[in-house]
Amino acid sequence: xxxxxxxxxxxxxxxxxxxxxxxxxxxxxxxxxxxxxxxxxxxxxxxxxxxxxxxxxxxxxxxxxxxxxxxxxxxxxxxxxxxxxxxxxxxxxxxxxxxxxxxxxxxxxxxxxxxxxxxxxxxxxxxxxxxxxxxxxxxxxxxxxxxxxxxxxxxxxxxxxxxxxxxxxxxxxxxxxxxxxxxxxxxxxxxxxxxxxxxxxxxxxxxxxxxxxxxxxxxxxxxxxxxxxxxxxxxxxxxxxxxxxxxxxxxxxxxxxxxxxxxxxxxxxxxxxxxxxxxxxxxxxxxxxxxxxxxxxx
Numbered sequence: 001x002x003x004x005x006x007x008x009x010x011x012x013x014x015x016x017x018x019x020x021x022x023x024x025x026x027x028x029x030x031x032x033x034x035x036x037x038x039x040x041x042x043x044x045x046x047x048x049x050x051x052x053x054x055x056x057x058x059x060x061x062x063x064x065x066x067x068x069x070x071x072x073x074x075x076x077x078x079x080x081x082x083x084x085x086x087x088x089x090x091x092x093x094x095x096x097x098x099x100x101x102x103x104x105x106x107x108x109x110x111x112x113x114x115x116x117x118x119x120x121x122x123x124x125x126x127x128x129x130x131x132x133x134x135x136x137x138x139x140x141x142x143x144x145x146x147x148x149x150x151x152x153x154x155x156x157x158x159x160x161x162x163x164x165x166x167x168x169x170x171x172x173x174x175x176x177x178x179x180x181x182x183x184x185x186x187x188x189x190x191x192x193x194x195x196x197x198x199x200x201x202x203x204x205x206x207x208x209x210x211x212x213x214x215x216x217x218x219x220x221x222x223x224x225x226x227x228x229x230x231x232x233x234x235x236x237x238x239x240x241x242x243x244x245x246x247x248x249x250x251x252x253x254x255x256x257x258x259x260x261x262x263x264x265x266x267x268x269x270x271x272x273x274x275x276x277x278x279x280x281x282x283x284x285x286x287x288x289x290x291x292x293x294x295x296x297x298x
Contacts, residue, residue: 003110003178011174014075014189018132019166020259021073021200028261032072032194033134034163036156037172040065040129043149047127051080055183063192066131069144069152073194074133075173078181082126083109090114091122106179130176132169134194203258211252 018035025032040062042050050058062076083091083105091105094113108114109122116122135154145151156164164172173189182188194200211220225231233239 007174007177010177010189011170011172014132014173015166015170016257017191017195017200017202017259018075018169020202020257021195022134024200024259024261025194030261033070033136035133035165035169036071036135036154037164037169038066038069038071038131038133038135038152038154038156040131040150040152042127044125046149047125050127055186059190059192062129062131062190065144065148065150065152066133067193068139068148069141070136070138071131071193072134072136073192073196073199074131074135075189075191075195077130077132077173077176077189078127079130079176079179080125080127080181081123081179082128083122084124087114087122104175104178109179132164132172132176199262201260201262203260205256205258207254207256209252209254 022032022035050061053061058078059076062078066074066076088105091108091113095101095105095108095111098111098113100107100111109119112119114122137154139147141152156162160168177188180188191197212218213220225234230239
């Protein structure tokens with residue numbers, strides 16, 4: 001089904017930007033915070049008023065509340081529905097009978113595992129928002145609820161007890177994009193804070209690297225096979241050749257994204273070299289990383 005590949009691509013893009021942004025900020029001495037997965041919920045009495053907002057205003061409100069609790073930057077994904085409690089166990093059992101082991105009950109909804117009339121029959125209203133981003137707690141959930149009426153939960157802390165890494169962010173985002181809100185003509189997820197386009201730039205480069213043998217890690221070569229005899233010789237190992245004279249190295253074409261922090265307004269040079277950067281950090285509440293702190297690669 002096409003939604004699998006679409007969700008997977010979206011998850012890779014989100015993980016790439018989140019981790020690339022993390023490295024970019026660390027490279028100029030800013031610690032954006034560890035990567036966490038949070039979910040925000042609102043009272044059912046607010047569902048209608050939230051849905052009446054434009055998509056832009058919805059995302060602004062999410063960004064405002066996320067920053068309020070301590071998210072310096074991230075991505076938000078809106079989920080308007082939840083699976084009904086009475087269907088969770090039956091759907092899980094039906095997926096087992098079908099031999100489907102994805103760990104996602106929403107897969108059963110997509111497959112119509114219980115043969116219901118509509119996918120809507122599996123669901124109930126349960127508007128909530130997932131945020132994956134850089135998080136250091138500023139406000140506890142009960143204080144946040146008293147102030148806004150909303151609640152939030154740190155899923156990362158509940159499940160992992162340690163920050164997310166690039167691979168776990170990719171898995172989380174890919175899953176979240178299998179059953180999210182869609183507005184025609186609009187991107188289905190939104191970056192905010194330190195990940196917004198106004199704060200972070202992306203440069204995409206195409207690079208070619210030598211292809212290595214998966215068995216012995218030696219350089220691989222393109223070989224012209226123009227006869228059955230030569231093919232058989234290659235297969236049984238009796239054919240020998242001078243690779244430097246007769247063959248072309250096999251190369252892989254890779255596309256890499258590089259992220260950089262946009263300089264503060266009015267700064268014309270690299271922010272790493274500008275003396276006004278420290279004042280800018282303090283004014284925006286960023287955490288300064290000592291120069292000796294290395295950048296984690298996981």
